[in-house]
Amino acid sequence: MVHLSLVRMIRSRGPDRYWRKRFYLDQSTQYFGRRRNCFSVAVRAVRRAWQNSTAGRKKKKGQMRRLWNLRISAAVQEHGLTYGPFIGNLLKHNIRLDRKVLSHIAIYEPKTFKCLAELASQKHKEGLLATLAKNPEGFLSGPVTQDDLLAESVRKLRLSSNPSASS
Amino acid sequence: MSSRITQQWATFSRIWYLIDAYRQPPGRVAVAISKVLQGKHKPIYHPLSDVGDHVVVINTSQVAYAKDKWEEKIYYHHTGYPGGFSETPAHEFHQKDPTKVIKKAVYGMLPKDLRRREMMRRLHLFADHDVPEDILANVSEQIKPPRVVPRALTEYTQEELDNFPKLWLPKEPKY
């Protein structure tokens, strides 16, 4: 936005009251009622607008992030996954796309997004859920560390590749 | 150029969903419905662009409140005039109009602004499973009800009862 009034105020000789007022009134041209033309009301409205726009610059970042999260979660639900596992397991694959790009991919390149969702869901099923599936009674027997889970998933993969060994 | 315009039509096209409220809790049904009405199930969602879908609800007369909620839940209303206050228990409310319990639950879950009326116009409620054919012809997918439809013991066949996995073995009575 270009504030021409301030330039003119510096340029003009004599009392600058006129240009000082023009500076505010130029910015209130689109306001409603007395907030547009009556200086004492307009100056308050314009200053409040500055405050709002300063606060809005910070708010906008959070709002946009919330919108991206919502869009990602909507897109990922079409592929049978939820937002949390999707984001977490993409990180485990070292795919470091941010939420803005992910939500953009979900809209404009849906087939790429489907591949990302499949990657994440595979990783998701390899983890803790695989161990839970082994013990459907609902408790994990023995000490469960990350190494145990890894060994378990490796064993499971071997079994699935060689069905004769399991039986 | 024209192909991109039709692409835009496809992206923003509305589709119709069906949901069966048979023996479902109204609140949880309303959660599922309100998300679809707002369009929050689409990656193109934006609060200012109207991207909600249509929802057809059948068997609303068969909704199931838990425990004593038919007696305990009370719908309050005030006309604004002196003495205009009224309170109706849920079972009476349901008898007056069997679609109203779901309608009110959904209405309360939608955003409280000018979009709400438009969204409510896309909600089609039917007390039983008789839906006009022109509406049913639009439906392209059915929403999974929030809980597995409960069945009474008498509604299971003998075969199902025999095959049901037993979690523990009843001991032999001693007498």
Added chain:
Amino acid sequence: MANRQFPSAFLKSVLQNGVGRYVCQLQRLTFQFSKVHGTSRGVRDYIEEDIIDFARKNPQVVLYVTPHNKFSSPRIVAEFLNGTKRSVQLSTLDREEVSTQVDLLRTQSGNDLVRIRRPYHTDFPSIQGAWHPFANKPTNLNIAEFPTKEPTFAHPKTRRWDVLGREEMEDHLKEVIKQKESGS
């Protein structure tokens, strides 16, 4: 402040000008100035010294030189290929400043000077085709009749039986029961 009182537009070029060949968008330049007035001095200098060179270098631009005493404040009126007309005030500018103004008009596209919303633009935002409601739907919905007993649209909650499968889980439970029976 990105407000609505000023017009805004997306970034665009004139028919991809300059990708294959470049077409100068400036068509006409009309110099309006006074023969005697002091504010027109720079314009008069420009016309005496530089305008012939400019005309030789840019044969596609038609030049009109219109001296008249009524033009106490001199200006150039530029007309572009897309029909826009733009006038630039030249009063009290010297010869070099007039020259920069003319060069600016020569290189402009004639599009309106408005706020540009984003510094990037593409006519084809999607390569694979943008998302639409039917993009990821299961294909057996095409022949499904409603109401159906197997609804497909649901919030995905990963439960244990989703991984194992409900039938497998029942088999597993039966095995556990058999083991318990044989043990007791």
